[in-house]
Amino acid sequence: MSASPTSPKTEFPWWLAVAVILALAAALFIATSNLYAQVFATVAKGIGITIFVTVVAFALASAIGLGVALMGLSGSRLMRQIARFYVEIIRGVPILVLLFWIAFAGAPAFVAAWNALTAPLQSAGFFGELLVRDVSLLWRAIMALTIGYSAFISEVFRAGIQAVEKGQIEAAKALGLSRSQRFRLIVFPQAIRTILPPLGNDFVAMVKDSSLVSVLGVADITQMGKIYAAGSFRFFETYSIVAYIYLILTVGLSLALRALEKRLRRQHEE
Template sequence: MPRPHRNPSLLARLPYWLLAILLLFVIGLWAITTNDTYSSIFNTLSGGVVTTLWVTLLSFLFATLLGLLIALGRTSGHRVLREAATFYVEIIRGVPILVFLFYIAFVAAPAMVAAFNWLAAPLIGSGWIEPATVRGFDFVWRAIFALTVCYSAFIAEIFRAGIEAVDRGQIEAARSLGLSRWNCFRLVVFPQALRTILPPLGNDFVSMVKDSALVSALGVQDITQLGKLSASSSFLFFETYNVVAFLYLTMTISLSLLVRWLERVMDARTSR
């Protein structure tokens, strides 16, 4: 007689790698809540979480908007736009993020301030506005600008791949029905491309959370910078960087699981 089928418990369905991560999270949380040293370090670094998320969210939002514009240029029928967008993508992707961060912070930022003062010279001369200074250009915004430019090139390729994955026959059918280029993109192309775009876009957001640690090189008070300052003053390098790793892992793994869940939801809707 066959045995009745039993649905495995939730714990049994969890993959081993996720169980191991949950175990590490519980150990880290237990250490932070029960050990005074870890608690003190966590309280010191917790302020950097807000800066890290602020820099990441703004950079990703701006990079997504800029990346979409570049992707439209990459798929444009006008050769000048297509070549200019391709030039931008190839140049930006060929420079390491840290090098580009320094370039924006110490080369482009002073040039932007000088250009602003030159353009606003009549207003400055009449006393309407004060001249801009390089010191007034906050390093947080320099970091946001640098991450925006760097990631826009990668996000542009994600958008381009999603747009080109849409069947050309549907675009031609939409155009034959009298839809303008914008309405064709808005109603036909983009909703279908979104299914292809969202998973890698989510992965890029997770990567940006990690790459935001590079802004500590500019002195931005994120998790990494606060951890560096805390460790150098207390000499508790092991404990401090354990907490730094714990904070980054908590954010990135949570976001990775969210991206996986969104992928499953979208696959389920697509298969209907």
């Protein structure tokens, strides 16, 4: 039975058409307005930092999250309990609080521990003492986002891996494949189709949450907007541009991820 014209599969994305028209109209207005063009030029300087923070933090969070997920699925009770402890504790702390803790408590503690462990090498003249100011606020912010999101991403990986049929894993065991071979050749290629949609949602969410790094003075989009607004008192214009840029980034990423999901689905059906 063919799908009806109003079914979700064939329904025309009117919301997207309206969004594109509004985005183009806003771009035209910004290009023809001296004030908005100036605001955009200032705020846009933070796009590179926002993308850098998001990509690096997400890559690190995905690697840690996968490791925690595998620990949670291991045969060792100790590993499972450590993974559960990590996930539940980290998920219970707001990202902003974690950001402050890493920046102003975790970084000094790390520096003190590093200096204590490497004191003999420092005395021998191999390198100097590490200072707290040597750990940039940018990397403190990246580590906070990495730790915060790794707990959520680990649950995404765990659910995707557990969604693979156990019969296929048993068949792989019967073929003599090792644990690592089963994961690399059988489990992960199938799990990624389940993992990708929520993982993409976490990536888009991290783009938005990266704005929190502005509280540390990191020169991202939000921080550049705060600086401009504080100096010009053009709050409406500035934060309208900030919202516009974030919308372009997040909606564009969402559409790209949706297209990738459809492509993977078609490949699986073929």
